[in-house]
Amino acid sequence: MKASRWLAGMAALAWSGTAALAQDTYEIWHYYAAGSELAGMNALIEAGNAASPDTQFTGVIIPGNVVELRRQLQTAFLSGQPPALYQSSMAYELKTFVDGGRLHPLTDVWSRIKGDEIFPEGVQRVVKVDGVPYGVPFDLSLINNVFYNKAAFEKLGLQPPTDWDSFTAACTALREAGYQPLGNAGGPFWSLYNFYAALVSVVGEDGYYKIARGELGFDSPEFREALDLYRDRMVSCYAENWSGKTWTQTADDVINGDTAMFMMGIWVAAYFEQANFLAGEGFDMFQAPGTAGKSIFQMDVLAVPEGTEGSIAAAEQFIEAAASTEGQAAFAVPKGSLAPNVNVDPSVYGYAGSTFSRQFAEASQANAVLPNLFFLLPTSVGTELGVQIERFAIDPSDTVKEELVTTLEGLRQQALTDNAFIQW
């Protein structure tokens, strides 16, 4: 019984302790816990705090990824103690929270930062729900670049491929020379991101959005054709045993010259450089076949939970600083991502970053900026799409293809019944 008395005593002590501590700082929750991701986040918080010395933010790291963050947020929302700001994914992720009445509309601060001018149209689309902005972009990564080991290409006299045929020719030449032509890694994202290249080349930007809106079926001839293209042109090039590797292990294979090409988000460039494998020297990149002149991107935004007047005002002040060119560069440069704000001077980036920046500017002008389909689809459809594409990449048989089509089409019909698609 001693234990319980102890506990009660300590509880009383602890209670008085917390009550005495007045809150004058706010929290920003994020899952950028390590390496260049953490460096970027810390720089962003520093920039935000410097701009408004009377309200200070501290970063609270939720180890894991968006899944773990959602779990944390759920308890926080239910107990009425959400953070003032948090790192959110775009599009459907925002919609879920908006529908739950959890997020504060950012209309005021959006007009103050001139959000409609500083962010490209394709970016704006995925932070607004029914025309109202709920998230402010701070972290953008392109996912349609193929990175290649320059030494391998030079040895075989290969030029960066520009279309599917030259891509296939490069694959064949590389395989014959003893290289694993194209790296990939296990998990529900990487195969899916590769598949987007095939998908966009078949259905184009319009078709891509049609799928996102639930208008184009997974059993349509176009979608099947994209699956075939992916299988014939990319899956056939994949390195042996790719599904048993993490993306960093495959990146190591590229560094060590075992694998020649790797289609991956641009964060891999930061990883390469950290291992002293430098852009323009050790590796270079090109836009995946079918996506030349286009940008498919993945993005994180700052979202503001409904809270006290003080917390919302503080969050909006922080956002103003974070959306400025200085704030955007403060994050993007150490992180190795792109600043979504178009006014950020490309000269802040190195060789790799300025290439990505140029790609993104071109795509913005051509109105060919495509958000990651995973986050445009209702959460359960997007997640299942990732799993099914990986499964198909491991076993590209007709049986698996038919199962994939049936499963996804079933989910699409269900989502249509539930009215779950968004009219992007």
Added chain:
Amino acid sequence: MSTTLRQRQTVLTRTVLYGMAILFLAPLVVAVITSIKSPVEITRVLALPTEFYWQNYAAAISRMGRSFLNSIAITVPAVAFSILVGALAGYPLAYMRGSSGKVVYFLLLTGMLVPFQIVQIPLFFLVQRMGLHDTIPGMWMVHTAYAVPFCTFFMRNFFASVPRSMYEAALIDGCGPFLYFWKLLLPASASGLAALAIIQSRAIWNDLLFAITLTASDKARPVTVQIAGFASSLQVEYGPLMAATVISVVPVMAAYLLFQKSFVRGLLGGAGK
């Protein structure tokens, strides 16, 4: 039995022992080697490092900082409480006759089947209402509570190995059930208590799930949260992660070496007097 057969047996057991030791050590060697590699060298998993990259340890220590002390402040009392509660419950359940004891035992055991990932929301509410959110005593309470089924199960079975005749003799000698528990049963179960202390030290020290839900700041965050932090959404800092792991294993090993000293052969006859 002939001596050659006996020798052959010894050779066989030695071979098994050394073989197993190598299997158990190999992954640890990889971990330790990685902990002293620079980011450049980490891209080749099996290659030996050319230099001792101590920065991994510096990064691990600076990141762990105060959380290391939090972990100690959480683990030591929580281990003591959980063993105490387990022993309290295990004793009557090992000796009670009749169905009521079995019902309680069954109920407590079902508790072990609750997947912790799913009870986080109600748990958070409970702890918050008690005013124990983000406090070290809150962690003691939660670790003690969630150890009830396992510790009860463990101690009940360990107590059951103490011959019942000893219990009956003690009662006849006029030694009450409480005195028996305190003076005879606990000392006779020293190795069981020690084993449980080791297991609980390891379980509480390594807990991540409760720590993430129930702590929010440096005031109470344990070291596991910081270790998990070396694995980010996209990146994993393997060098510091392994360095932090090596460091964080030390306290649990210390507890192991300390408690396993109690693993000495009991003299039951002697304990009964």
Added chain:
Amino acid sequence: MAIQPTRRFSRTDWTHLGFLALPTLLFAVFYIYPVISSIRLSLHSWDGFAPTMRYVGFQNYLSLAQDTRFLGAVRNNVIWVAFMLVVPSGLGLLLAAILDRGIRGERAFRIIFFLPFTIPAVAVAAIWRWMYEPDNGLLTTVLDLVGLGGLAQNWLGDPGVVNYALMGAVAWWTTGFAFLVFFAGLRNVPVECIEAARIEGATPWQVFWKVSFPLLWPSTIIVLGMSAIDAMRLFDVVWATTRGGPAYSSDVLATLTYDLAFGRLEMGRATAVAVYLMAIAAVIIMPYIIYMSRRVQDSEAE
């Protein structure tokens, strides 16, 4: 709570009740309340963030019963139970038995066999990701070196292999538990019994099987009971290593619950999986533990 003071209570009974009070109170607060609220949630459809949830009755349970992913996870859990009962437990017993004989370097071996058990799950996952790297990992490299390269697999990437690979990692991680409990149990065997057997000329192995092992029954129950339970609620290492992939092939019920709840925001369905998990475990594992526990009492009564 379950004890009704209907018959005459002796002082012993009251002491027993007193001993049970605190554990039972903690249990009621921290287990019964969350479990009841989970069962309630499993009858609803809820994304985890909406202010209201929709009552759907048993629909979550019914649709899961036909879901191939759910059934695959159940099957994997059953295989895990079988594995955990045999491999880490058997290995732990073997190692404890060898070391209990007092072998040279015993202390070092005791440390080696326990070490992996002290490592946090995140680090275990990272270490085994290297061990199992299909081309350059330690396992493949060693197999190549000894000329068995043909046995090398795509350890974590082949849906037909990944579960066995994970089992290897878990055996490495958790054998220390069985080893520790058996070792403590062996050291609890009264010296007199062992001496008596030795004087009669028994070999160490005979002493072990004829004298020590029968007295190890309580330790055996602890190890087997916990192995079965840990296998049912297995989560950490699987989630940190494969997240149930590739393509659900290494899913177990706990990873499925977690993915449904926070990966797909289907809280009601996720909770229904958790309730199924408890129910399956209660049907398969509980009777077995109770049965074994009864045997302890019976053997004492003799």
